[in-house]
Amino acid sequence: MNAPEKVPTTPEPHVMKTYGRLPMALSHGRGCWVWDTEGKKYLDGLGGIAVNTLGHGHPKLVPALQDQVSKLIHTSNYYAAPLQERLAARLTEISGLTNVFFCNSGLEANEGAIKIARKFGHDKGIARPEIIVYEKAFHGRSIATLSATGNTKVQAGFEPLVEGFVRVPLNDVAAIEKVAAGNPNVVAVFLEVIQGEGGINPAKIEYLQAVRRICDDKGWLLMLDEVQCGIGRTGKWFAHQWAGIKPDVMPLAKGLGSGVPIGAFVCGPRAAHVLGPGNHGTTFGGNPLAMRAGIETLTIMEEDKLLENAATIGARLHDAFVREFKGVNGVVDIRGQGLMIGIELARPCGELLLKAANAGLMISVTADKVVRLLPPLIINASEADQIVAILCPLIKEFLAQPAPQQ
Ligand SMILES: *Cc1c(COP(=O)(O)O)cnc(C)c1O
Numbered sequence: 001m002n003a004p005e006k007v008p009t010t011p012e013p014h015v016m017k018t019y020g021r022l023p024m025a026l027s028h029g030r031g032c033w034v035w036d037t038e039g040k041k042y043l044d045g046l047g048g049i050a051v052n053t054l055g056h057g058h059p060k061l062v063p064a065l066q067d068q069v070s071k072l073i074h075t076s077n078y079y080a081a082p083l084q085e086r087l088a089a090r091l092t093e094i095s096g097l098t099n100v101f102f103c104n105s106g107l108e109a110n111e112g113a114i115k116i117a118r119k120f121g122h123d124k125g126i127a128r129p130e131i132i133v134y135e136k137a138f139h140g141r142s143i144a145t146l147s148a149t150g151n152t153k154v155q156a157g158f159e160p161l162v163e164g165f166v167r168v169p170l171n172d173v174a175a176i177e178k179v180a181a182g183n184p185n186v187v188a189v190f191l192e193v194i195q196g197e198g199g200i201n202p203a204k205i206e207y208l209q210a211v212r213r214i215c216d217d218k219g220w221l222l223m224l225d226e227v228q229c230g231i232g233r234t235g236k237w238f239a240h241q242w243a244g245i246k247p248d249v250m251p252l253a254k255g256l257g258s259g260v261p262i263g264a265f266v267c268g269p270r271a272a273h274v275l276g277p278g279n280h281g282t283t284f285g286g287n288p289l290a291m292r293a294g295i296e297t298l299t300i301m302e303e304d305k306l307l308e309n310a311a312t313i314g315a316r317l318h319d320a321f322v323r324e325f326k327g328v329n330g331v332v333d334i335r336g337q338g339l340m341i342g343i344e345l346a347r348p349c350g351e352l353l354l355k356a357a358n359a360g361l362m363i364s365v366t367a368d369k370v371v372r373l374l375p376p377l378i379i380n381a382s383e384a385d386q387i388v389a390i391l392c393p394l395i396k397e398f399l400a401q402p403a404p405q406q
Helices: 061-071 082-095 106-123 143-148 173-182 205-218 239-243 288-303 306-324 352-358 381-400
Strands: 026-030 033-036 041-044 099-103 130-134 165-168 186-192 221-225 249-252 263-267 331-337 340-345 364-366 370-373
Touching (some): 061 288, 099 106, 205 239, 306 331
Parallel strands (some): 186 221, 221 249
Antiparallel strands (some): 364 370
16 A cells, blocks of 8 residues: 555635535555555444445455546446446345436435426426425435525525425324325425435334325325435435335435445436436446446445444444433434434534544534444444444543533
8 A cells, every 4th residue: 555645634725615524534444444645444334424334445346437437437328338227136136126317426316206297297298396394304405405494594595495395304194194185296205215304304114104005195206315315324225215215316425436436316207207308318327437437336335245244333323322321411312224324412512523533533514413434334333333432422422422512
């Protein structure tokens, strides 16, 4: 391995200030570990926000990507795309759906889903189709996806929002039945199976089953945003599979390429033929490098039994947190499934990001009060125990401090 490069860690004034960045600059990684340019080592409990499925420098992924870079990175969608066909075949096989469109990111996958829903409505003669979306949802930061997002902080300053969304609370069957009874323009329901940015809020199994039934009764599309919770993270390929249902449209991105940018929407029979020639497209989407990353990611996940690992290590982490925080004042809830875990605290805890980093652990804090873990799916029991050993004392120490004066 090359020696860590010495890069100045002072902020570059020419990059727009759209992120609150921590001061450390990361240089290289191996497995679940990452080093910064000063040589300090971090345990990766964040996985690049559910992106680094196979961790860093995976011994099977790296040579495959090197091989692909040397053959073809990009051509264009003018030509036949055998690698797109291979990855689409795998995605339809593991989802039980039928057709895939490839793009480059989560928001693009969600834009595609929104376009399908609208066209599906127009094809049925509904001139102003509406989509049911959720409080605390996050679907991306394009104008349409931020309009679908249920967070006024994401929307503020970018009005006018896109119309055609009706918002309901999660896990409230009566609320969606009320919309079903009163709004003839609804064409689709769009939700995350486990809300990620909104604070690790799972849709209940019975709720998902009820929404599937309502969609069937009403002839609506069920569109499940699995951008964060999909690709094995919960211990099944897709989080909705715990409920034994299938969506009509499933946007994917984050973990599908193990770090190479990729997005996709996977459709079942009701949605697969809504978009036709000329209705949708992308320059980069489905390029050979991204497709190879997706194919190798799914193959390695299967060979190395990473779904089972996500379930086992996820349960180990969850149980350890329940044990550690039993009776601790200020820990409100521990939620999630597999390697998608949220620990909700009683007050905003953004400062834990830097504290954890200084202690050698990468985590995230979302929805102000929720400590979120999304480690690579290759994480082992010893690394999980190290996450617990670093994180729990930090949280307890934080909670023991007096809350800041309002
Ligand atoms: C991250 C995320 C997105 C947006 O993905 P980008 O690749 O950042 O555009 C959309 N939906 C969910 C559920 C996400 O977690």
